Amino acid sequence: MLLWLAWPPIPYSSPLLLFAFVPLLIAIERTIRSDRANKGRKVFSLAFLTGFVWNTASIYWVYNAMSAYLPSYVALPISLIPFGLAPLLMATAFRLYYELRKKLGIGLGFIGLISLWMGYEFLHQWWDLAFPWMTLGNGFANFHQLVQWYSITGVYGGTLWIWLCNALIFLFIWQKIERVAVLNNTKIALTLAALIVFPAGLSVLQYTNYEEHVSPSEVVVVQPNIDPYEKFNVVTPEAQLRNLLQLSATVGKPNTEFFIWPETAISSTRGINEEEFRRQPAFDSLQVFLDRYKNGSILSGIESYQIYNYQKTMTARPYGDHVFLDPFNAAVLVDQSSKLQFYHKSKLVPGVEQLPFGGVLAFMKPLFAHFGGSTGGYGSQTEPSVLYAQSGIGVAPVICYESIWGNYVAEYIKQGAQFIAIVTNDGWWGDTSGKDQHLQYAKLRAIENRRWVARSANTGISGFINQRGDIVQKTKWWVPSALTQEINLNEELTFYTRNGDLILYLALFGGLFSIYTFFQKKG
Template identity: 80%
Template sequence: MKNNYLLALLSAFLLWLAWPPIPYSSPILLFAFVPLLFAVERVIRSDEKRKGQQIFRLAFLTGFLWNTASIYWVYNAMSAYLPGYVAILIALIPFGLAPLLMALAFRLYYQLRRKTGIGYSFVGLVSFWLAYEFLHQWWDLAFPWMTLGNAFANFHQLIQWYTVTGVFGGSIWIWIANILCFLLLWQKREKVEAINNKKLYVALAITLILPSGISLVQYNSYTEHINPSEVVVVQPNVDPYGKFNFVSPEEQLTNLMALSNSVGKPNTEFFIWPETAISARGGIDEEEFRSYPAYDRIQSFLNTYKNGNVLSGIESYQIYNYQKTMTARDYGDNRFLAPFNAAVLIDESSKLQFYHKSKLVPGVEQLPFGQVLAFMKPLFAHFGGSTGGYGSQQEPSVVYSQSGIGAAPVICYESIWGNYVAEYIKQGAQFIAIVTNDGWWGDTSGKDQHLAYAKLRAIENRRWVARSANTGISGFINQRGDIVQHTTWWEPAALTQEINLNEELTFYTRNGDIILYLVLAGGLFSIYNLIRRKVPRA
């Protein structure tokens, strides 16, 4: 029994070791689950009672330790500006809920083993795991940070084929390799050959070598179509925990323009400023923004740059004459105010283009399951400055410069969603502009992981990424996923880069997570038929 828990601990350690930001360690994932699979198999073949509960506990232990060690910074960020008990509550979303869902996948795998053979049951395990990852992208407690395929951001030369599968292809690859490794080692240990070992070795060799080999060929042979555009990203380095106490909105704007001018060129077309860079006490009314002094100052700044555009994060709001959304709060005189974490494109014309962040952080920017938990709005009002969180828009939208260049304004947390970012590209975005404020996490691995995940979006869509982070790390990522330039943590900086715009659509951009849906549908259909036919246990 104790040995089983040691095996679960070993899997947790290997999974953590393979996770960003540890460089080039991600191939460890291809066998990291093997110790846990050994522990689970030993329980299944034992004479002990309540096997399902034991398997659930083993899988939960692995998931909890792996998640906590990899994303400890979630609590670090929450505890800095929320009451202790509230910070713990929010941190439980990734620390506790994700491991519960992971353990449930193993528990269902055990139930399947009771009715089917081991091979068919492994098909079920992979399907159950992918179902968990899918759920953690779409429900109100979404936190896809720990999707297995994300870890290969550490070694992006091996996953250029994400242009076809996205990150879920990486998750499938990891599970196939782990299962084959387990079967080989288990048969060797037990001195049995239920499945021909030579066939297993061949299958494992193909699984490991073929995707890696194809990717390395793609990486070394890929060339970008030359379609240059000069872009600047700015890192103002404003402490988010005391924003207006340390730097007034006017001073921040002065700093942003000075940093931009320090590297700006006459042909610079985009100046990318970070999340909430444009602000005012109480926020900015989108309908009245042209009357704010900040707008006139930005217009004057752009006079120096003939084709210049400012794409910036902004703290904004809209006022309605009725309660248009659940997040709109009473503003008096039968009016309602809806706050937004937004982005705005400003050019030399009077036109303004706003985008309202869609993928909101559960508990901090939105009240999960708002209709059911509406009674908790007063508590969550402390998080986003509104009753229940920020407003949002349902679909992404592209912003366009006067010259017609389409940019994807991706705000912070949204950059983790491959399918969502791909929607920008389908709408005409020629590059990805990530505006974020990673200062909430402090100097932890959170900022490094967030930067690394941006490489995946570059590969999936073959688009340059221009990333502006308030306190770091800002930089540029090319269409192969290489970080071409980057800043350091906690230093004011600005970078300029000639990027290549791209209009071609990859298979993944056009079709999204179709590989995931096919695997889920095929796996669940096969399991359903197997259960009905009552295939004898192997």
């Protein structure tokens, strides 16, 4: 419950994370020192229960989204995957910690536990069932003034900070409970105080003194507020486009350089062929609109596809004789030139946008199709790509779920993106904390890369976030709106942008050292 209370969107509650694991660590230590049988199984159960309660309370909205279009008897078991999978990995880390703790003692045991935990977080952003929503470092999104140093470490620095503080607090309390002094409690207290005060103080100084280099660009974000469950049933694609153009015009200025529209804002009942888009009436409407803005570009989400004469990709499916269709959840940049730039979403949502372990689970494609997913999954590209306006400004087109990956967003910045545009559709979750968490996580991407974030969310919360993570403007939930903001472009690269998750690799090295020592002693 402490972990849940510390989690976004509850404001300024993040410091609870620095001691939220202490009750679990005490319970596990008591189990290790007890005379009961099957201690390893008990440790696993305690850790799993903790993780399950924390995850379910924090991301309950997953069920909300599922139950909106699936029967409850189907929605519930599917929801149990994200509710239970991460806790299963967490519990595995604690189970291995139990073995290390027995053989190596508490010091090396904790090094192993922290490394194993960070290894689990790394796995959960890399494999086909990736869902890094609950990475511990994300918990400071609701108190970003304390983690300005994410521009050096990324969110894994937060994970490490949380675990080091929990370990020291546990040692201090445990020695008080047991009335032992294996380690000097005064030294523990002083080390803990330094560990808390130094990073937090450094961050507050960074936050207070940070000044953006003035390089202005006028940007508009649009929130059309189209119910995703009623799309095409109530509003035609033509009416949706007119609505987007009208909202954009209400705040557009002669010097507006970007209009950001949400995920899948440009669409049709059958999708849009990328090769034929220039010949469609929708493209003509965009060109007429942009005539009013000398340097204007529209960056929008789009439901698109490509046609191949052979099965070029694993996700292409038959579309006639010797013809294959590859669908994409994509972004497109339209300006007054003849050039169209597309980006195909890479980080796809498991089960809805891609079939996890598609080669092995290919037999389940009809089941996913029946429950609203994609039979072959969406096509994607392996690396991010920056979209450039005619003026030369580079923007990172981050689509929805992709904004959770700090290392992936940093790749856009390394390629030359001067600001981040997040296009998303948070309406699937309803008026739950899911939309608020998603917004707050975007603050961490701004800090890591020192880039403004322009966020366009259909039925979610749209807005602007500056380079130190402050939400400068935001819309209300379920209100059609458009906002304009003069942002500052940035070309400098932070340490994190240049070097990525170095702190993660150092932690994993610590885990390998613990495991090596374990087998040496066992031998």
